[in-house]
Amino acid sequence: MTKSVVLRNITKKYKMYSKTSEKLLDLISPKGYGEDFYALQDISFEAEQGDVIGIIGVNGSGKSTLSNILSGIIPPTSGEMEINGQAQLIAISSGLNTQLTGRENIELKCLMLGFSKKEIRNLEPEIIEFADIGKFIDQPVKSYSSGMKSRLGFAISVHMDPDILIIDEALSVGDQTFTDKCLAKMNEFKAQGKTIFFISHSIGQMKKFCEKALWIQYGRVKDYGLMKDVMPKYEQFLKDYKKMSKEEQKDLQEKAREHNDEERHNLEDKKPKKTFRNIMAIVIIIVIILFTAVMWMNQ
Numbered sequence: 237m238t239k240s241v242v243l244r245n246i247t248k249k250y251k252m253y254s255k256t257s258e259k260l261l262d263l264i265s266p267k268g269y270g271e272d273f274y275a276l277q278d279i280s281f282e283a284e285q286g287d288v289i290g291i292i293g294v295n296g297s298g299k300s301t302l303s304n305i306l307s308g309i310i311p312p313t314s315g316e317m318e319i320n321g322q323a324q325l326i327a328i329s330s331g332l333n334t335q336l337t338g339r340e341n342i343e344l345k346c347l348m349l350g351f352s353k354k355e356i357r358n359l360e361p362e363i364i365e366f367a368d369i370g371k372f373i374d375q376p377v378k379s380y381s382s383g384m385k386s387r388l389g390f391a392i393s394v395h396m397d398p399d400i401l402i403i404d405e406a407l408s409v410g411d412q413t414f415t416d417k418c419l420a421k422m423n424e425f426k427a428q429g430k431t432i433f434f435i436s437h438s439i440g441q442m443k444k445f446c447e448k449a450l451w452i453q454y455g456r457v458k459d460y461g462l463m464k465d466v467m468p469k470y471e472q473f474l475k476d477y478k479k480m481s482k483e484e485q486k487d488l489q490e491k492a493r494e495h496n497d498e499e500r501h502n503l504e505d506k507k508p509k510k511t512f513r514n515i516m517a518i519v520i521i522i523v524i525i526l527f528t529a530v531m532w533m534n535q
């Protein structure tokens with residue numbers, strides 16, 4: 237089987253600043269400012285062509301961050317990633333320019349992916365028919381409901397014929413008829429051996445549609461394998477999790493993230509510290525020394 241996606245030790249770090257000045261200081265100071273937040277840490281897994289993988293995990297675990305990384309919308313902070321083919325993300329709020337009309341969005345997306353004018357003319361009616369949003373197709377997307385955005389986003393993305401499709405909660409806002417139409421299209425893709433990542437709060441949909449499950453827990457891979465093996469463990473976890481109070485849930489998350497931080501610090505202590513920041517600090521010092529030396533010689 238050919239690997240369509242290979243991720244090795246992918247990490248995504250966000251910087252949290254309490255003041256705008258911290259952002260500026262962070263750029264120029266070797267010490268670094270702001271608080272580090274690791275949305276994903278050390279994510280490794282492989283997907284083969286034809287795999288349909290459900291990404292599961294409680295709120296804030298990192299599912300959307302991972303889907304944005306897989307589709308190339310945001311870069312990882314570190315790690316290696318191999319994506320074989322064109323990846324398309326379908327999410328409620330992504331990929332559409334809200335100032336443009338639905339029709340203009342279709343044309344823009346097609347042009348960005350290198351379609352010719354003739355190809356666009358042929359494809360446009362098919363996309364419009366699939367989206368089924370009536371006269372709204374010529375209205376700016378900012379006037380759409382979330383369901384309409386999802387319909388248009390889904391229609392455009394599936395007609396770009398991607399090799400890897402990433403669906404992030406996009407089916408949760410549509411009506412049942414549209415959801416069924418999307419599921420039928422996804423089954424077509426599945427039969428063609430494309431790789432699909434599917435994020436949904438509907439466990440029923442997940443079980444019905446996906447053969448594999450990737451369980452992300454507070455930024456880390458908790459489990460990865462066949463849906464029939466992983467889902468029962470996740471459902472048991474959910475059952476216990478739902479019994480907890482909000483404070484207990486928060487506590488669990490904080491402890492898990494603290495544990496992640498400890499593991500990362502242990503690993504970082506073992507690595508030689510050749511960070512970009514240190515190199516920049518050395519370069520700045522050398523430039524200052526050279527500048528002072530030149531000034532002194534010219535006196």
Ligand SMILES: Nc1ncnc2c1ncn2[C@@H]1O[C@H](COP(=O)(O)OP(=O)(O)OP(=O)(O)O)[C@@H](O)[C@H]1O
Nearest residue numbers: 250251273275293294295296297298299300301302
């Ligand atoms: N741009 C950002 N800056 C800082 N933190 C972020 C950013 N984007 C996401 N996060 C944080 O990263 C963590 C993971 O978020 P993400 O949206 O990927 O989780 P999720 O599993 O998709 O959650 P949900 O099911 O609620 O959509 C969250 O704690 C979130 O607050």
